[in-house]
Amino acid sequence: MEALTDEERMLWDSVAGILSEIADPAELWPQLAELGMLGLTLPESAGGAELGPQALMVFARAFGQAGLATPFFASEALAMPLLAQWSDRPEVSALLGEIVSGARIATLALHDLKPTVARRAADGFVLSGVKMVVPAGSVADIVIVSAMLEERPALFLLDLQAIAATKTAYMPAGPAADADLALDGVTVSETALMAEGEEAGRLIAEAEARGQLITCAEMLGGMEKLLELTVDYLRDRRQFGQPLSGFQALQHAAVDMYVELETARAMLDFGGRMFGASADERAAALDAVKLKMNAAAKLIGESAVQLHGGIGMTEESLTGRIFGRLTALRISAGDSRSCMNRLLAVDRSVALA
Numbered sequence: 001m002e003a004l005t006d007e008e009r010m011l012w013d014s015v016a017g018i019l020s021e022i023a024d025p026a027e028l029w030p031q032l033a034e035l036g037m038l039g040l041t042l043p044e045s046a047g048g049a050e051l052g053p054q055a056l057m058v059f060a061r062a063f064g065q066a067g068l069a070t071p072f073f074a075s076e077a078l079a080m081p082l083l084a085q086w087s088d089r090p091e092v093s094a095l096l097g098e099i100v101s102g103a104r105i106a107t108l109a110l111h112d113l114k115p116t117v118a119r120r121a122a123d124g125f126v127l128s129g130v131k132m133v134v135p136a137g138s139v140a141d142i143v144i145v146s147a148m149l150e151e152r153p154a155l156f157l158l159d160l161q162a163i164a165a166t167k168t169a170y171m172p173a174g175p176a177a178d179a180d181l182a183l184d185g186v187t188v189s190e191t192a193l194m195a196e197g198e199e200a201g202r203l204i205a206e207a208e209a210r211g212q213l214i215t216c217a218e219m220l221g222g223m224e225k226l227l228e229l230t231v232d233y234l235r236d237r238r239q240f241g242q243p244l245s246g247f248q249a250l251q252h253a254a255v256d257m258y259v260e261l262e263t264a265r266a267m268l269d270f271g272g273r274m275f276g277a278s279a280d281e282r283a284a285a286l287d288a289v290k291l292k293m294n295a296a297a298k299l300i301g302e303s304a305v306q307l308h309g310g311i312g313m314t315e316e317s318l319t320g321r322i323f324g325r326l327t328a329l330r331i332s333a334g335d336s337r338s339c340m341n342r343l344l345a346v347d348r349s350v351a352l353a
Helices: 006-022 025-034 053-066 072-085 092-101 197-236 246-276 279-313 316-329 336-345
Strands: 106-110 113-122 124-134 141-150 152-159 166-169 180-190 193-197
Touching: 006 025, 006 053, 025 336, 053 072, 053 141, 053 197, 053 246, 053 316, 072 092, 072 106, 072 141, 072 197, 113 180, 124 141, 124 152, 141 180, 141 193, 152 180, 152 197, 193 197, 197 246, 197 279, 197 316, 246 279, 279 316, 279 336
Parallel strands: 106 141, 113 141
Antiparallel strands: 113 124, 124 180, 141 152, 152 193, 166 180
8 A cells, every 4th residue: 555644644553553452353343433433434523534445444454454354344434435425314314423433333235135126105115135245234233225216226224223124144253244134025214215326326336446445455454464474483483493484485485475465555556546536447447456456365365374384274373364354355345256257348458557
């Protein structure tokens, strides 16, 4: 990533300090709320800090280095930027204080296992369908759901504490486990409709792009930490009377990890610059970034585990936890095949200038 501004450096130091003191991941979210570090993209009038994607990338990179799965991606990167645009609506403003305080967690559900359809009813709308792999869906109780309304995309704000919806969490369970969300004829009021048509399509595209960018930032943080841990291990661990770092083959493996990391870092910088481009250019650029991140995470993760030996595969090892997290992130917000297929389908080259 590019050099941090003074404000971003302060954010980095604050988050890194918190993460260094957290023993139980479940304690992290309440701690962030207590320090006023939730709702970053919300307007100041709603208790936020009106920060942009670069600040979110700083947080994600720190979480990546810690190897923690948190509701950050779901709430801060996906849901909050949408809620910020609707903060003047009574049905939204009533929830924001609870979200910023950490009492409730919001997420965004975009992907369908069974097509999600909304139809108008006398008292509002009826939603049916199944959303899959909802980020932090096992713990979120406020969900922005995409659905087709009269053959046009639409976004609905659902309070899961007030409706009958079924969650099916993915394993491993934890403070941010994803889940499927089944909506079987759920009735919501007229005010639940947040956007429809072209506006909804634009907001969904922006959310997907932001999700890719923030996911890539978290992956970079994880890869940075894996290289650091691996180099330290090679220097400290001795075999045949000398440190492992003295063996040329292992030096070459570490250099390959370094080269992949620096290439991934450059690609993430490119993705950050392209986030403000037109929708088509942004989508192609971020697919290229995610494709590179996936490849780099595979090489760096597998090399780190191999160079650490058996300890690198254990949950007790930070190396093992980060490797597991990177493996999950490689298929989140665009796996390599889907990114490549979209790039091949567009008649556009990706310029890195």
